[in-house]
Amino acid sequence: MMDSQENLPATENLEPEVPVTAPEQSVAGETSDVKPEVKLTRQEIVDQIKSLVQRPVDEVKDEIDSLKQSYYKLRKAEIEAARKQFEENKDVEDEVFTPEADELEEILKSLLNTFKEKKAAFAEEQERIKEVNLVRKKEILDEIKALTEDSDNINKRYNDFQQLQQSFKEITNIPASAVNDLWKSYQLYVERFYDLLKINKELRDYDFKKNLDQKIALCEAAEALSENEDIIGAFKSLQALHEEWKGIGPVAKELRDELWNRFKAASSVINKRHQQHFESLKEGEQKNEEAKTALCVEIESINTDDLKSFNAWDEKTKEIIALQEQWKTIGFASRKVNNQLFERFRKSCDEFFRKKAEYFKAVKDEMARNLEKKKALCEKAEALKESTEWKSTTDTLIAIQKEWKTIGPVAKKYSDAVWKRFISACDYFFEQKAKQTSSQRQVELENLNQKKEIIAKLNAIDENMETAEATARVRELMAEWNKIGFVPFKEKDKIYKEYQSVLDKHFTRLNMQENRNRLMSYTSTVQQLASSDQAQNKLYREREKLVHNYERLKAELHTYENNMGFLNISSKSGNSMLKEMERKMQQLKDQMQLIIQKIELIDENL
Template sequence: KKAEQRAAIEAEQQKNYERKKEIIDKIIEMGSDVDNANRFFQQVRDLQNEFKEIGEVPAPVAADLWKSYQDAVEKFYDQLKINKELRDYDFKKNLSEKELLVAEADKLRAEEDVITAFRRLQELHEQWRSIGPVPKEVREEIWGRFKDISAEINKRYQTFFEERKARERENELAKEALCERIESYEFDKLSTYAAWDEMTKLIIAAQEDWKKIGYASRKSNNALFARFRETCDKFFAAKAEFFRGMKDTLSRNLEKKIALCERAEALKDSTEWRKTADELAALQKEWKTIGAVAKKHSDQVWRRFLAACDYFFEQKKKNNSGTRRTERANLEQKNEIIDKLKALDLETLGRENAIKAVKDLQAEWQSVGHVPFSEKDNIYEAYRAVVNELYQKLDISQRGSRMASFENTINEIGNDENRLYRERERLMRVYEQRRSELQTYENNMGFLSAKSKNAGSMLKDMERRMQRLKDDIADLEKKIAVIDSKL
């Protein structure tokens, strides 16, 4: 269809060309008949009007045709010396029209839209060509003014496109860098939700950066976007596949934990204290070997399992509650230890002897058995307060202080296996969380390459965070080992 339209346009332009050629030939013919110049004047004017009304001609011959027309008209007026008043009137009218075009062109200098100014200038040039000659004495001057203004606008137009080309090149380089950035991310080895979440943040950040960059050149913009989108699509497809696989794993883990809940609930009313305690302890150990479940079920299934275990051990504890006198005596002994700690004269003993005295009293505290449950928290708070004060005065490591505090807490629990298992389960969850966070940082360390901007400062910050996580993991391993030694 476009080919047919183009052929029709070309045919029309050729027809216009042939008619304009005939008009030029007639004007030349009339211009050669000097005796009948006045009689031909109106006919020439009519031919000029017809010439102006005829549409476009083929571009390759337009300039030559226009020059032939101008030459024919000028020769008719100049060489054949028609009526001077009519000629002067026509020249004056043409001059007035061209002055208006010059004024219109001059206004375009203030036009902020360079493309609009350029297109309007082309229209003015078309009108200029359709206007007849002006007096010879001003012909060069008025054309020079029009030409100078046109040159200025054309230069602005050229500069605009050169600057746009430079901006497009900058955008092209920026988009290439973004493509290289996300292509450097290794997401085929991610194995945890946290790692996938961190990587998702990086991908989304890259997509936001992409939106802030303007267009590149037409030939490269689409190709770069296809390249960028391909990597993003690969990532989200891989993420979806991982989550589908994890969903199946979480579902299987939930089934296993529900089965343990049912077994624990079947044992909770048993009065075979030793045997059932061992069986529940075995179930608790088996629970630890089962992986995570979906977050929406995690707390619910854990509370169900814990409720069954707590119920049994609470009944077992009530059955073995004949220890109140011993607990009261233990309370008095622990109060005496607190008084001894308060009475330590640090200046007289010296730092090393004072530290030894504190450690000895702490060891004595740990050797004392349970106190009444209603007094447990109060006595321990009083003990911890005086120990913390002594540690501060003696400048003993806070980490060591926290560890000693934890050991005291475990000693307070004593042989209550149910509470020990619950504390161990809590520590294991924190331990796995810290390990997952550490793995995420280690994965992210691999994402940062030499190509990454600000890689140095980010690496240092990540290394500091990783070291803190490693210290926490080491402390957790020691605490878990303390509990294991009691089980």
């Protein structure tokens, strides 16, 4: 029996190790087993995290990370919804949205800090355990080595050897830097023990056959991984196969190299794909870094000192939002710089919106002060409107009107109302003054003479005068005519016919399109105001003047509409008057429409 054991073939040499440790770099897009998403409120998420923090770190760390991400997604969605509602309901166009403070977030941060401390303590404990396990595995190796040095009692120590092997394999959590060296020493001593062991050849062959079957199965599993489209998953599976390989004993010596080379070749395919995958990721991260850096530079180059109006700030805001949307389309840069780039980009955006808020607040404050000043002038005018001290009150109101012109603009939603209040008080006084200080008959005679002078001026227009100049002259005289009040009743039909006749002659000859020409000319005027110093103040004052003119024309139109009801169109003179009033009313409507277009043009430049 001893002779047959001495002639047993030597046990297999240990296969060389292939590093299978995953790189430390994180993989963008890597998937993992994720539980189905459960819709929770932010309060429920915080409550869950509060409960999970009390449990062991290794059991809950992934779940806590997932809940944290869900919390901030919900918070972001709430802010966006609040922003949208704010934009839909805000009263002031330039009002800036500010998210409400999040008290839950402070509780969440406190819980996460507590968990972070537990994770640090857990990691420290794991390192301590690894060192303890390393010491224990080295002790087991020393015991196995001692068995190989006692060749006289090798058969008797086989059970002890198996127990030591089992103990060695059960200890898995050790420092990564010691894994390969420790495993090589273990394999060396195992081979030495088998080479010395004088056991029954059938038992040894059985072990070799069993190990051979297991290693062939691992080779086939490794080869099948080359068809797996999930590169990261295939690499992790390969690591698990290598761990299994290490736990399987030797095979017959003549098969060792062939079997190991087959397994190593299959591993090389997976390792190469894995390496190429990370190289591709690295190249993409470099491009993303360059793209994100370019966006940071672009937003940092914006000079907010050049933004002098609401419109300019709004246009630049659209550019900033477009850059933010573009940022979202860019993938991750390398872990080393990705967070730094995000902080740089966010800081630049925050700085822009901070300056915008300061600008809007300053303008709003100025408009609020202007509104108070104009309200004070309204009160002064209203206090004087019933006065019968015609001379002194007239001088005072004229001074107040001049002071009004020196005050800057107010917010659009108050502008028209405060102007109407002011001008109504002024107009009331001057209407009362006109009634008390003028003779109606004298006024009508003066009006008649003025209208005759206008007809004479219309007749005096040279037919050879250029169309544009002639058109302007006709419109100028028409405007003067419309400002003149009533004439003596006996003269009104005659003077109307003369005026209508000369106008018809000019209208036919000149084919006038004044409103369009005036609007084109006014466009240039608005553009000049918009590009000048204190552009907004000048544009607001121009807008107030237009609103005032519009209200005046509207009142005049209303007067004509009321007077229409008193005409007797059955008479020849009544029919003539009706046509003249209808023509005047149409002119007023055209003028009012032109003013509306001018106001819209100013609003586009504010």
